[in-house]
Amino acid sequence: MTAFIAQEIASGEVVWQNSWTKFRNLSDQNKFHAIEGFRFTLKRSTKQTPKGVSQAVIIHEDGKEEPKKISKPDFGTLYLRALKKDPT
Numbered sequence: 001m002t003a004f005i006a007q008e009i010a011s012g013e014v015v016w017q018n019s020w021t022k023f024r025n026l027s028d029q030n031k032f033h034a035i036e037g038f039r040f041t042l043k044r045s046t047k048q049t050p051k052g053v054s055q056a057v058i059i060h061e062d063g064k065e066e067p068k069k070i071s072k073p074d075f076g077t078l079y080l081r082a083l084k085k086d087p088t
Contacts, residue, residue, distance in 0.1 A: 001059055001070060003036040005082045016079035020072055024057055032062065039063075047071040 001023070008019040026033055027042035039062035047056035049071055057075075060067040070078075 001068075001075070002078070002082070003038050005079050007035060008079075009083055009086050014083065016076045016083075019079060020055075020075050023075065024055065024072075027057055045069060049073060 004023055005019065008022070013019050023042075024044065027044045032039050032041055041060045041062075043058040043060075045056040045058045046053050047069055048054075051073075054071045054073055056069050056071045058067050058069050
C-alpha cells in the first residue's frame with residue numbers, strides 16, 4: 001500500500017480521497033496487482049472504527065500468510081503523512 005501511495009503522490013495526486021477510490025476500485029478485479037515489485041490482491045471489506053463502520057480493503061501480499069485490513073481513515077492518515085514527507 002505504501003508503494004501505491006508513493007506512486008500516487010509522484011503522479012501529482014494530493015487529494016487522498018481520490019487515491020482511496022482508485023485503490024479500492026482495484027479490488028473489483030480478482031487478480032494479482034504489482035507495484036514496485038510488490039504483488040498483492042485486494043478485496044473490499046468494512047472495518048469497525050471509533051466513528052462507526054468504515055469502508056476498508058483487505059490486502060493480501062504475495063508470500064505473506066496474514067492479510068492486512070486497512071480502513072479509509074487509516075489510508076487517509078498514511079497518505080497525508082507520506083505527502084508531508086514528499087520533498088516536492
